[in-house]
Every structure is written in structure tokens, then in C-alpha cells.
Amino acid sequence: KRDIPWWFSSCGASGPRGPTQAQCDSAYRNTNVSVTVEKEGQLRGVQVWKVPESNRYTISAYGAAGGKGAKNHNMRSHGVFISANFQLEKDELLYILVGQQGEDACPGVRSKTKQICLGESSEIEEEYKKEKGLTEWAGGGGGGGGATYVFRVSDGAFEPLLVAAGGGGKAYLKNQDGPLDEVFLEQFVNSTAVPGVSGRTGAAGGGGGWDDTTQFPWTGRSLLEGGEGGAACHQALEKLQWATSGGFGGGGGACTSGGGGGGYKGGDASKKDDLTADGRHGVSFVNPVGEIFLSPLAVMESHGEVVIEVYLNCNHCQSGICKQNPDTHLPTCICAVGAILASDNVSCVVFILLMLCCIFTALSTVVNMIMLIVSSLRLGCKCLR
Helix, strand or coil, rough: CCCCCECCCCCCCCCCCCCCCHEEEECCCCCCCCCCCCCCCHCCEEEEECCCCCHHHEEEECCCCCCCHHHHEECCCCCEEEEEEEEECCCCCEECCCCCCCCCCCCCCHHHHHHHHHHCHHHHHHHHHHHCCCCCCCCCCCCCCCCCCEEEEEEEEEEEEECCCCCCCCCEECCCCCCCCCCCCCEEEEECCCCCCCCCCCCCCCCCCCCCCCCCCCCCCCCCCCCCCCCHHHHHHHHHHHCCCCCCCCCCCCCCCCCCCCCEEEECCCCCCCCCCCCCCCCCCCCCCCCEEEEEEEEEECCCCEEEEEECCCCCCCCCEEEEECCCCEECCCCCEEECCCCCCCCEEEEHHHHHHHHHHHHHHHHHHHHHHHHHHHHHHHCCC
């Protein structure tokens, strides 16, 4: 099938590792998408798609959302959406890592974590107040969301085209002294000269970047290290087996604070294991060879996605808006509400003006007919005389 757009998902995979070939074969059955999923090495779980024909394409990428905290679960940090246009050539290979949501702290596996999740235990808060920090208990934050990466091979090296950052993981507890709705300023860079570093790691893991070296198991791995999500901090794993990982795509693992989101530059995690410290979003990226179509916006509430469609140049349309004709695959101009397309298939005519014009034309025709009839009657009268 040559239907467009092409829609890529996480193929039903979740957690710190990406999908398998079998999962994607099942997910894309009866669709127009066909991919090869890398089985091993640094690209394991990455989907490879062959460009069907040389053209200019609009690529839209969605990063994954962060995980919820044990007692901070009203809203998760959304993944970032970003879109740009690129010239792609026939049979060129695009590599697509679809970010996966950071894991939620609840429901827990052990009885103690379940009690905490149900609000029947306040062990962590009590120790935090007593010790002014956590020494014995840890865990309950959400994992960082994975970034979604679209890249290709150029001169033997991986070249990023578009990176949509993942959302940070929520901390164990909501900060009651903070703003009701924290304003997140969506960031992106458009220069490969900017280093794609991973986020700062504290008790929880920072988000993985484009090209960095991971030092701790709870840090999200960078894209060139495989992009796996970080594990939960060792205190949480040892005491409560609270295994809250970051999502595939470099999401940082959680502690009591939240993990950082993956990105071209990974999001930071709190230096201290503060039970109200959320992980930060990653930073998105658009390659300068592309033309940004829509600026970054935090919108994604689950796993990431990628949508690829043939770019439609609507500059010839008066409205600047068009859609693809399903039969000819050529752009057809679209007019705004209250207007219709004129006979030249380019300009728009306001519907009210068109109606008035039609009424005026009809009235003119009627008047002309009446005048013709009157003239005929007068001529007839003269003949009778």
C-alpha cells in the first residue's frame, strides 16, 4: 500500500528496552508501514524504514511522557512534539527510535510498596522529615520518558535529523509550595556543533543525550550507546525492589526524585534525593538541513510516535492551505470556513460575496427578461396600430 502518511509507534513495547521484529510485524499488519527492527548492538530496538521515492517529506516526532510518582500522579510530564521538512532520496534508510514512556511508581510489586501506593504508609515522608534527607528508604519517583530520534547514516556516521525530547519523571510527592502548573519552556537546538550530552545524574538518573558516555546504571543511555532507559536507583532496588525504570530512548531511572527525560541533550535529575524534585525534560533538535514546520510543544501523554508524510507546497494557494488529492497525489487548495474555491482552483471566494453575486446576476437576468418582454409588447402594439 502506498497510502500516506506513514505512522510509526513503539509497536506495543514498553519500559527501558525497544521492540522486537515480531512486535512491529504484528503492530503494522494491514498498514502501509514496513520496517526492519535491529536485533543487536547499539541499535537494538531501532526501526529502519526505506524511503519509497525521492521527495520532500514532513517528519513529525513525539517524545514519550515521563512516569508518575507514588503520591504525585494527577498529571505526568508530557513528551515533546516537533515537526520539520526534509529532502529524502529513494531507497535511503531512515533509522527511527520511538521513545517509550517512563515507568510509573505504582502499583508496587511488594506489600510495602503497595501500602505506600495506597496511602497506607508514610515511611518515606516520616524519614525525610526526621533525617532532613533519605538514608534508609528510597523509591517512589517516576522514570524519565524516552526521546524519539529520527536519524540516518551520512559519511559513515549517524546524523540526527529530528529529536523530540521525553518528559521528566515525577517525584514521589508533589511540591505543594511550587506553582500549580509549572510552565515548561520547550527547548530545541538546530546545530550539530552543540554537544548532545546526557543530563545531570543525582540519586535519580539524568536523561540520555545524543552522544555521551553513561557512568551509572540509573542514567538513561545516550542514543549512540543504545538508548536504553536507566534502572531505578540502587537504594530503591535494595530496600523495596522498587524497579521504576526510564523509558527506551534514554529516560533516566527514578529514585524518590524523578528521572530526567531523554533528548538530544538529556534532562537533569535532582542532585539530592528530594522527594518533591521532578526530573527535567530533555532538549529537542532539528537538523539545519531541514526546515522547521512546527515548533516544539509538550503534548504527548504516553509513548512516542513518528509520522512521515509527503510535504505539500501550498504557496500557490491563495489561502496557503492545501491537501493531497488521493487519486493524483497532487496538492488541492483548501479555502477557509466561509469561502469556496474559485474556478481557477487557486483563489478563494467568500461565500457571502458569492451568494450576493449570484443574486445580483439572477436579478439582472430577470430585469433583462422583463425589459425584453416590455419591448416586445410595445413593438406588438405598434404593429396593431
